[in-house]
Amino acid sequence: MKVLLINNRFPTKKKPHIATFIKSIFESIKASDNNVDLLISRRNKLKGVAKLFDSFLFYLQIIFFRNYKNYDVLYINRFNHFGFILSTKIQKNQEVIIHWHGSELRSMNLSHKFSLRFIKTRYFHIVPSLYYKSLLISKLCINKGNIFISPSGGVDFSLFNTGKGACSDTQEVVLGFASGAKKEKGLDLVLQLIKDLNDLEEQTEKTISFEIIEYGDEIGKLKETEELINITLLQPLEKNKMPEFYNNCDILLFPTHEESLGLVGLEAMACNIPVVGTNCTALPEYIISGKTGELFDKGNYNSFKNAVIQVITNIQEYSPREFISHYSKDEVVEGYRRIFKEINTK
Structure with a gap:
């Protein structure tokens, strides 16, 4: 099928950490035997007037x-931002897939809510997790049969692979934070842990950085x-450099307040690095106590x-890579094949 992937962000060399999941989705759809074109913005302005102007330029771009009529499927990210514009462009014989991410269903202004009025019952929806599927059903009353779960392009296991691994039994422990x-994203908890470093080292009898x-x-x-x-600050890395970061760590800290999925955690696990993450939203779907990492109570520093x-203290017990094969990019590609086959036959 011929697919047009629409989004207002895309990673660039200058800002490689922006919307990396969109690039992964693009690659996965392409690998699933579909022809994919992009309608995107590469400006990636994230603050103030520059962000507003960037949004305005993208609105003009999609207008x-x-x-549009040359495509079998319009694959729309951030429908709540510009769905009201795209609704005038959608052809009657076109399939529409809306891919939901992040806080789109939890934080909406009036224009976002206005766009939701243009969602039709025939549209298909992709969400990154079971958590987000239940959120979509409860918020928008979407038919379960029109919802597919696909983990945001998945994790490339050939790229995110084991180096040092999680189970190194050394005196030195490196805690990573990439969010x-x-x-x-829980920065305050990480900073508090840094201030508490002496006690942390005393309790674990390890040298921690x-x-x-x-x-x-x-x-x-x-x-x-x-x-x-004992603190190393690194500039944002391109995706192909992230495995080196994870493999320099022994544990990934992921004290986020909410995640529709949390690819950072899954990428670390693919490198066999256990994750300490918040017991909320989608994280409990893959952070398994004693196997892939540990959960803690949201916002609770002691926890x-x-x-x-x-x-x-139990680092050798964790082998997270063994438990997340269903999040691999190969599995996601196969999932897209099934999704597009089902859409094509409906």
Whole structure:
């Protein structure tokens, strides 16, 4: 089938960490024997007036795009942002797939809610997790038969592979954090853990250091830790460099407040690195106690710290890569083949 993939973000060399899952989705659809074109913005402005202007330019881009009718399927990300515009472009004989991500169903302004009015019952929907499927059904009353689960392009197991691995029994432990300097990503808990480092080392009898990827709205708080000898701040990495980051770590810290899936955690697990993550939203679907990592109570520092200690002291018990094969890119590609076959026969 001929597919047009639509989104207002796409990773670039300058901002390789932006919307990496969209590139993964593009690659997976293409690998599932479909012809895929992109209608995207590569400007990736994320703040203030620049962000508003970027959005305005993308609205113009989708308004003046003339070739919608050449596609069998319109694959729309962020429908709640510009669905009201695209609804005038959709042909009667075209299939429509809406792919839902992140906070789209939890944080909506009036224009987002207005776009939702243009969703038709014949449209298909893809969500990244069971959690998000239940959210979509409860929020929009979508027919279960029109919803497919596909984990945001999946994880390329040939790229995200084991290096040092999680089970190194050394005196030194590296804690990684790759989610960005944002309150909603649990930055405050990570900073509190850094301040509590002496006690953490005393309880675990290990020498502990941190590797943190440096980006996000609250980057100034990270800069305050820059002079500490046990903190390494890294510039954002392209996706093909991320396995090196994970394999330099022993544990990934993932204290996020909410995730529709959380590819960061799954990528770490593919490198056989256990994850300490929040017991909320989609994370309990793949963080399994004693196997892939440990969960902690959302926003609770003591629970977070205890989970980190538990993984450090029992690190050889974890083998996360063994438990997440269904999140592999190969499985996602096969899933897309089934999805497009089903859509084509309905």
